[in-house]
Amino acid sequence: MTDQAPAPYAGPERVLSGVQPSGALHLGNYLGALVKFTRLQHEIDTFIFVADMHAITVWQDPAQLASQVREITAAYLAAGLNPKVATIFPQSAVAAHAELAWIFNCVARLGWLDRMTQFKDKAGKHKERESVGLYTYPVLQAADILLYKATHVPVGEDQKQHVELTRDIAGKFNHDFDAPAFFPLPEPMIEGPGARIMSLRDGSAKMSKSDPSDYSRINLMDDADAIAQKIRKARTDPEPLPETLDELKDRPEAMNLVGIYAALDGRSNAEVLAEFAGQGFGAFKPKLADLAVAKLGPVGEAMRDYMSDPGEIDSILAAGAERARSAAAPTLAQVKKLVGFWGA
Numbered sequence: 001m002t003d004q005a006p007a008p009y010a011g012p013e014r015v016l017s018g019v020q021p022s023g024a025l026h027l028g029n030y031l032g033a034l035v036k037f038t039r040l041q042h043e044i045d046t047f048i049f050v051a052d053m054h055a056i057t058v059w060q061d062p063a064q065l066a067s068q069v070r071e072i073t074a075a076y077l078a079a080g081l082n083p084k085v086a087t088i089f090p091q092s093a094v095a096a097h098a099e100l101a102w103i104f105n106c107v108a109r110l111g112w113l114d115r116m117t118q119f120k121d122k123a124g125k126h127k128e129r130e131s132v133g134l135y136t137y138p139v140l141q142a143a144d145i146l147l148y149k150a151t152h153v154p155v156g157e158d159q160k161q162h163v164e165l166t167r168d169i170a171g172k173f174n175h176d177f178d179a180p181a182f183f184p185l186p187e188p189m190i191e192g193p194g195a196r197i198m199s200l201r202d203g204s205a206k207m208s209k210s211d212p213s214d215y216s217r218i219n220l221m222d223d224a225d226a227i228a229q230k231i232r233k234a235r236t237d238p239e240p241l242p243e244t245l246d247e248l249k250d251r252p253e254a255m256n257l258v259g260i261y262a263a264l265d266g267r268s269n270a271e272v273l274a275e276f277a278g279q280g281f282g283a284f285k286p287k288l289a290d291l292a293v294a295k296l297g298p299v300g301e302a303m304r305d306y307m308s309d310p311g312e313i314d315s316i317l318a319a320g321a322e323r324a325r326s327a328a329a330p331t332l333a334q335v336k337k338l339v340g341f342w343g344a
C-alpha cells in the first residue's frame with residue numbers, strides 16, 4: 001500500500017495585500033505594492049486593506065490615524081484601484097482579523113518569530129522597549145491573508161519572510177487540526193521592477209516611511225519641485241553609468257536610480273543602461289527627475305482630489321468593510337469549529 005499525500009487546498013485564487021497608514025506613502029510603496037494591486041484587480045478577486053492595526057504597533061497620533069487611513073485609500077484610488085472591482089477596506093473594521101490572529105499566536109512558534117529580520121531592523125538595540133504588537137505583527141499579517149484564504153500576496157522584497165511565515169502557520173494549522181486542505185499556502189508575488197527601492201541617501205537601506213530624512217524618499221504627494229530637488233540631491237558617485245549591470249554591483253546608489261528609472265518607464269535595467277551608458281549623473285538625474293514628475297505628478301494630483309472629499313472615501317471604506325466582513329465570517333466560523341471552541 002502506498003501513502004497518499006493529503007490533497008492540498010483547491011479553492012479559488014484570491015489576492016490580498018495592504019499598506020500601513022503610518023506616514024506619507026512613497027515611491028517604494030507605489031512601485032512595490034500599489035502598481036501591482038492595480039494590475040491584479042483585473043486578473044484575480046482582489047482584497048486590499050489599510051493596515052491600521054499594524055500601524056499602531058508603533059505610536060500613531062490618534063488625532064491623525066483616521067485621516068492617514070483616508071490618505072492611503074486616496075492613494076489606492078489614485079493608483080487606479082477601482083472599489084467596484086477590488087474590495088478596499090480598513091483592517092480594524094473587520095474584527096475577525098484580531099480573532100484569527102489570537103488563534104495563530106497559539107499556532108506560531110516563538111522560534112519562528114525570533115527569526116524575523118524586520119523586527120530586528122525596526123527594534124534595533126532596544127527591543128525590550130518595543131510593543132509586543134511589533135513582535136507579533138507577522139502573526140496578524142498571517143491572519144490578514146488567511147482569513148480570506150488568499151492564494152497570492154503582492155508585496156515588496158522586504159515582506160517575503162513574513163509571507164513565508166504565513167505559509168508555515170497555514171501548514172501547521174492544517175496539520176494540527178487535521179484539515180490538510182483548509183488553508184492555502186499563499187505565494188508572495190515579488191517579481192518585477194520596483195520590488196526593492198532603496199533610500200535616496202543610502203543605497204543599502206530600503207526607502208521607508210519612517211526614515212527620519214524626508215530626502216531619503218519621494219513621497220506620492222511631493223510636488224514637481226520637491227521631486228526634482230530630491231533626485232538632484234540623491235547620493236551617487238562620480239563615475240559615469242556603465243554598459244553592463246555587472247559593473248553596477250558595487251554601486252548601490254547608482255543601481256537604485258537606474259532601477260527607479262526602469263520601473264517608472266516599464267523597461268528593464270539593462271535597457272536603461274543601454275540608453276545612458278557613458279553618461280554621468282549630471283545628465284542622468286534631470287532625465288530621471290522629468291520621468292518621475294511625469295509619472296508621479298498625476299498620481300499626487302488625483303490623491304489630492306480624492307482627499308478633498310473625505311465623505312466619499314468613507315463610504316467606499318464602509319462598503320468595502322461590509323464585503324470583507326461577509327467574506328471573512330465563514331472562515332472564522334470554520335476555524336472556531338476546528339479549534340473546538342464552545343458554540344462554534
Ligand code: AQP
Pocket residue numbers: 018019020021022023028029030031032033051154155156157158159194195196197198206207208209210211
Ligand atoms: N522600499 C520599498 N521598495 C519596494 N516596496 C516597498 N514596500 C515598502 N517599502 C518598499 C512595500 O510597500 C507595501 C506596504 O508597506 P507597509 O507600509 O505595509 O510597510 P513597510 O514595508 O514597513 O513600509 P515602509 O514604507 O518601510 O513603512 P514603515 O517605515 O512605516 O515601516 C509592502 O508590500 C512593502 O513590501
